[in-house]
Amino acid sequence: MPENQVFLHFAKYIALSNALKEELSQRIVSKTLKKGELVHSAHNVCTSSYFIRKGLLRIYFLKEGQEISEFFCAENEWVNSPKSFMQRQLDIYWIDAIEETEAFSLHISDLGYLLEHFPEMERYARLSMGTIFAHLLERISSLRFTSAKERYEHFCSVYQTIHARIPLGMVASYLGIAQETLSRIRALK
Amino acid sequence: MPENQVFLHFAKYIALSNALKEELSQRIVSKTLKKGELVHSAHNVCTSSYFIRKGLLRIYFLKEGQEISEFFCAENEWVNSPKSFMQRQLDIYWIDAIEETEAFSLHISDLGYLLEHFPEMERYARLSMGTIFAHLLERISSLRFTSAKERYEHFCSVYQTIHARIPLGMVASYLGIAQETLSRIRALK
DNA sequence: ATGATTTTTTGATATAGGTCAAAAATTATT
């Protein structure tokens, strides 16, 4: 059963009742994305969250005509555009597929229903945010105190399984360094 | 009733039942802190969260003997050391008072109790994390793409009411720039 | 208040990483 993959993810944080499994199964929708395909566009409210079964998505925005990558999300993670999704605001971010990707989507109204009816779902949301929280704090530390080279190494260690699947230019903008600089850093090894 | 100040804060996110108000009142403890006093020390697990009624706290760590400020928290906010508090880990952070401060403390076991028995408390926790989340994302953007000067200006706008109450050296380490640089930036205006 | 300590400012110099431009390598399209 393909939903099992999502269930396993939830099980890292909470005990999933059969009732919740049922409701979840009925609400998630399978999607396949081609490389380069958008799942969300700027100037809209982000209304779905995507659980990646296989593949790699990127959230980015445009700055002076350039794409600036904000995060990358791979297997067994949920992606959405956080601020737009949580606060139902129009967005500046785009989400596209770096690779061909298989995902489940969950609409925000369905998430709302689940949060409303299953207290453990609130708990899941709080706890899983804690994980992301810790990542953001590390990223801030990394940006404040480390050289471009160290930041790249940190990036490779955090995105262990996927860093090699992401084009150099996207990594550079994610790290906030010039693409030329990243190219030089890579050349050192 | 002094607890009203905390209730007002909760009311920004959820409707507070009388039962929850009761339980909260019984669990929060009033504390007064002198300037410079520590409320939490590294090498311990952070077991309390503090709601600031008046004053200013700072969370910092030591790097090569230097104090590096991680955040500042003022009136009507909760402070703790996030990673240690959420994951019950030994900590690297210290929390001290920049000014004489009045706070309520809430022990993690009491928070656990409230989360356990009041689903709206889970909701509050999730939603209030959303607010902090948005701040962290902005801070990351600010670190990646803006000059020291712009970062300082952004800092002043975010910490509108409190930036002037924080010593320059602490602000510099928060922004990840040298204290001399910040002094020069300030001199420009 | 007075000296001691801490914090901030100013000056001189060094460097990591940015920018612009062009070549090389890789990937996509017909």
Next chain:
DNA sequence: AATAATTTTTGACCTATATCAAAAAATCAT
């Protein structure tokens, strides 16, 4: 496979910010 488009690398030069050192100003303790 050949050509076009995109991405990455290399080179030359420049700028923002770091570092080190010392003076000035502010704050603290007796």
